[in-house]
Amino acid sequence: MLEGFGRFCELLYRTILGAVRPPYDLKALRDQVVRVGVDSVPVVFLTTLFTGAVMALQTFNGFARFHAEAYVGSVVAISMLRELSPVLSGLMVTGRAGSAMAAELGTMRVTEQIDALVSLATDPVQYLFVPRVLAGIIVLPMLVVLGNAMGIGGGYLVAVKILGANPVIYMDNTFQYLRMNDLWSGLIKAAFFGGLLSLIGCQRGFDTEGGAEGVGRSTTTAVVIVSLAILVSDFFLTKVLF
Amino acid sequence: MGAADVTAVPAVRLTGVSKAFGGKNVLSGLDLEVPVGTSLVVLGKSGVGKSVLLKHVIGLLKPDSGRVEVGGVDIWSVSARERDQIRRRFGMSFQEGALFDSMTVGENISFPLRRHTRMSVAQVRDRVAECLELVRLPGIEAKGPSELSGGMRRRVGFARAIALKPEILLFDEPTTGLDPINTDALVRVIQKLRESLRPTAITITHDLKVAFQVADRVALLEAGRIRIDLPPADFEASDDPRVVAFVQGDSAMDEETAPLEVSG
Ligand SMILES: Nc1ncnc2c1ncn2[C@@H]1O[C@H](COP(=O)(O)OP(=O)(O)OP(=O)(O)O)[C@@H](O)[C@H]1O
Ligand SMILES: [Mg+2]
Numbered sequence: 001m002l003e004g005f006g007r008f009c010e011l012l013y014r015t016i017l018g019a020v021r022p023p024y025d026l027k028a029l030r031d032q033v034v035r036v037g038v039d040s041v042p043v044v045f046l047t048t049l050f051t052g053a054v055m056a057l058q059t060f061n062g063f064a065r066f067h068a069e070a071y072v073g074s075v076v077a078i079s080m081l082r083e084l085s086p087v088l089s090g091l092m093v094t095g096r097a098g099s100a101m102a103a104e105l106g107t108m109r110v111t112e113q114i115d116a117l118v119s120l121a122t123d124p125v126q127y128l129f130v131p132r133v134l135a136g137i138i139v140l141p142m143l144v145v146l147g148n149a150m151g152i153g154g155g156y157l158v159a160v161k162i163l164g165a166n167p168v169i170y171m172d173n174t175f176q177y178l179r180m181n182d183l184w185s186g187l188i189k190a191a192f193f194g195g196l197l198s199l200i201g202c203q204r205g206f207d208t209e210g211g212a213e214g215v216g217r218s219t220t221t222a223v224v225i226v227s228l229a230i231l232v233s234d235f236f237l238t239k240v241l242f
Numbered sequence: 243m244g245a246a247d248v249t250a251v252p253a254v255r256l257t258g259v260s261k262a263f264g265g266k267n268v269l270s271g272l273d274l275e276v277p278v279g280t281s282l283v284v285l286g287k288s289g290v291g292k293s294v295l296l297k298h299v300i301g302l303l304k305p306d307s308g309r310v311e312v313g314g315v316d317i318w319s320v321s322a323r324e325r326d327q328i329r330r331r332f333g334m335s336f337q338e339g340a341l342f343d344s345m346t347v348g349e350n351i352s353f354p355l356r357r358h359t360r361m362s363v364a365q366v367r368d369r370v371a372e373c374l375e376l377v378r379l380p381g382i383e384a385k386g387p388s389e390l391s392g393g394m395r396r397r398v399g400f401a402r403a404i405a406l407k408p409e410i411l412l413f414d415e416p417t418t419g420l421d422p423i424n425t426d427a428l429v430r431v432i433q434k435l436r437e438s439l440r441p442t443a444i445t446i447t448h449d450l451k452v453a454f455q456v457a458d459r460v461a462l463l464e465a466g467r468i469r470i471d472l473p474p475a476d477f478e479a480s481d482d483p484r485v486v487a488f489v490q491g492d493s494a495m496d497e498e499t500a501p502l503e504v505s506g
Contacts, residue, residue: 023357107343115302116340116399119412120354121329123322 011125011203015133018126025131032135036097036198040143043092048147051084052076052154060163072159073174080151081182087234089143090193093136094226098201101132102222105205106215114206124206133198140194141187148186185241192237197226251314253278253410253442254299259308260466261294268294270466271308281436281443283453283474285488286463292446293337295463296412299444300332301325312410330358333408337415339395341387347374347398348383354406373401376431378424393420400428404435411435411443417452425452432456450489454478462488 055076063069105128108114117124152174159165204222208214254276261269268291276282286292297303298310301317310317312328320328333354341350351370355361361369374380377397387395400416413432417425429452435441436456447453453460453474460477462470462484470477470485477485486492 104344111343112336112338112340113342115297116334116336116342116402118302119300119329119332119334119336120357120402121326121332122357123326 014125015129028131032131039096048150049154052151053158056155056158074177076155085147086189094197098197101201102205106208106218109208136194136198140190144190255311257309259305279440280458283457331409333403334412335400335403339399413445
């Protein structure tokens with residue numbers, strides 16, 4: 001556990017060094033942004049849409065008990081922006097892109113492609129980690145903006161089409177209590193999760209041992225570790241970002 | 243052979259190199275010197291640590307103890323960036339090719355050119371074509387590694403290793419699994435390279451014919467050390483039992499791996 005954290009810090013340091021030092025590989029960065037984005041848009045779309053919808057159903061059900069139905073829109077919006085959209089997007093992208101990174105780098109390790117990179121005087125951390133980690137940091141906030149819209153949209157559909165809320169009042173209500181800070185704190189979380197899931201995904205792949213079986217192991221442990229790391233760090237980030 | 247004589251600094255020198263994996267010693271106090279411009283062939287039984295030895299030379303593995311020097315510089319006493327500078331002098335072909343499977347054959351071979359030189363696109367294209375020509379695979383630039391056979395992958399890996407015209411060449415079983423004609427073609431490439439660029443070369447092979455064709459010296463790796471290191475003619479003529487067993491491919495003469503020997 002402690003050893004794993006030490007390794008994480010070492011690779012974080014090498015990734016930061018690799019990001020600031022030339023050569024800057026913008027083509028690789030663009031490829032990774034497209035890959036992570038394209039991989040993840042459909043799952044984030046569906047997850048946040050249905051989560052927004054369920055949020056509306058559940059809060060309506062609960063709030064009706066003390067005649068607070070009018071606040072359903074606010075609660076859905078605040079929960080999505082601050083919490084659900086970043087965390088769920090982070091978990092979904094981990095399942096799609098984080099695991100793919102672990103599998104890709106793991107395969108490169110066991111087939112000696114990483115050795116080949118080193119033999120060609122190329123720092124594998126700079127070459128492989130930097131574009132992936134930057135792509136995670138860039139793409140996740142964009143996905144979260146999409147997720148926010150989907151979540152609010154899902155809530156709106158349920159409230160207006162199923163529960164019979166007044167569309168104008170519901171929309172008013174949604175934005176009435178929102179602050180800029182709700183959006184920003186969610187986006188900062190998203191960027192953090194994006195970097196975290198890419199870095200751990202890459203690290204698990206990079207440190208793969210033991211052939212094809214090892215690649216499978218790396219992929220699953222990457223998903224488990226990142227999911228835990230997201231949920232734990234989410235608490236502390238929320239505390240810091242209020 | 244004075245210490246001040248620059249030409250006496252070997253291209254590669256390993257001193258007392260030991261390496262264990264999970265408690266199992268693979269290299270134990272190995273010494274090796276490869277003078278500039280010479281070609282060494284390393285022979286040894288499968289699993290004895292030949293690939294591990296080669297990976298130590300280029301710093302892919304770090305010895306548990308001992309020194310690895312390239313051009314007189316201890317590669318583990320310098321920074322990672324300086325180590326990368328030293329690695330630019332190498333070209334290495336891997337036992338299984340180790341081609342980047344996210345890239346085409348052409349991109350694989352041009353990788354070191356694009357990364358480490360300022361060659362124009364046209365120059366890179368020509369050099370890639372030239373290297374593929376050398377390994378008798380012309381015109382396959384656009385193919386992906388997964389479309390190639392094992393032997394083809396190995397030859398593309400060889401082409402990638404020589405693309406930058408490196409000073410020091412490391413070939414890990416370049417001809418294993420190739421048909422006799424392609425083996426001969428690859429041997430000719432190595433011989434031609436040696437005549438034109440005079441690189442230092444370390445080649446691992448199981449093929450004695452290849453060994454005698456490309457070597458200035460033939461070495462036998464056994465039990466973690468270089469046991470025999472002779473010019474090809476002397477190696478072939480040697481009556482050392484380990485060499486005789488190896489040259490004749492006789493497992494019964496090789497005490498360690500003679501499980502079939504039933505007589506006490
Ligand atoms: N990264 C590693 N981790 C653990 N053990 C290793 C590693 N690399 C090599 N070994 C072990 O070191 C020993 C020597 O391996 P090596 O690949 O150098 O053999 P070789 O002489 O090249 O054999 P071959 O002729 O079959 O290629 C083997 O027992 C192998 O299991
Ligand atoms: Mg080997």
